[in-house]
Amino acid sequence: MTSNPLNLEVCDIERRLGVIAKQPGNCDKHGQFAVIIRKQGQSGCPDCAQEARDAQELIDQQATQERIAASRLERKLGASLIPRRFMDKTFANYRAETDNQRHNLARCKQYAEQFRQHRADGRCIVMTGTPGTGKTHLAAATAGAIMLRTGMTAVYRTVAGMLQYIKGSYGNNAEYTEAQAFASLVEPDLLIIDEVGATKPSEFELATLFNVINGRYEDQRPTIVISNLDFDRLGEVLGDRSVDRLREGRGIGLVFKGESERLRKEGF
Numbered sequence: 001m002t003s004n005p006l007n008l009e010v011c012d013i014e015r016r017l018g019v020i021a022k023q024p025g026n027c028d029k030h031g032q033f034a035v036i037i038r039k040q041g042q043s044g045c046p047d048c049a050q051e052a053r054d055a056q057e058l059i060d061q062q063a064t065q066e067r068i069a070a071s072r073l074e075r076k077l078g079a080s081l082i083p084r085r086f087m088d089k090t091f092a093n094y095r096a097e098t099d100n101q102r103h104n105l106a107r108c109k110q111y112a113e114q115f116r117q118h119r120a121d122g123r124c125i126v127m128t129g130t131p132g133t134g135k136t137h138l139a140a141a142t143a144g145a146i147m148l149r150t151g152m153t154a155v156y157r158t159v160a161g162m163l164q165y166i167k168g169s170y171g172n173n174a175e176y177t178e179a180q181a182f183a184s185l186v187e188p189d190l191l192i193i194d195e196v197g198a199t200k201p202s203e204f205e206l207a208t209l210f211n212v213i214n215g216r217y218e219d220q221r222p223t224i225v226i227s228n229l230d231f232d233r234l235g236e237v238l239g240d241r242s243v244d245r246l247r248e249g250r251g252i253g254l255v256f257k258g259e260s261e262r263l264r265k266e267g268f
């Protein structure tokens, strides 16, 4: 089959490099080749080996390209995981003084500890109630514990920040597309949406919120929603469809009651 006869001679240099002998081999794809026998074992088809290296190189190159593109996009979108000002918010420095706060702290710790299961079930948390009772603190601590424990990703946005960021994809000079903006909100393992209901949302805003929450729901990715309103008013500011999505998969509702920590600190 092959035109040039196999050279099965072992030269001096090869011998010094550990080649003991050569013998004829056959590859189904590339035909005859010289099998190189060393103490450690024998070689396979050199053309197959080259093809495998080429294929691997292509995969590596693509992976590098994707990593570069992803980090570039992340910078562009300003998708910081958790804002610096929340990085020091931990379970340990959450001041749980009332039974209500102790209960909510315990639920959040438990959620973080079992996040792999909650992630698989797409189980969300809705935190509602009195301003200044540490909802954002506990949500940030939960996200921090999850990132530390599992290496999964978490993103924090206020409703206003999220909308602004999606609007940033409109127009001719936008540096990212609307699809990319949505992807960066839907793809993280955990998304925290804070300040829900701070302002009365427009139809556009309700639709946008639903797209994000529903996109995450369809991929079974958990979302933590934080609002100063009571749970039964959440439908007005988030839309009933979104609230339904958050409830699916035994969503967890945490009500924060009591004296506002912020107000108390200021001496009221």
Ligand SMILES: [Zn+2]
Pocket (backbone or CB within 6 Å): 027, 028, 029, 030, 031, 045, 046, 047, 048, 049
């Ligand atoms: Zn081959």
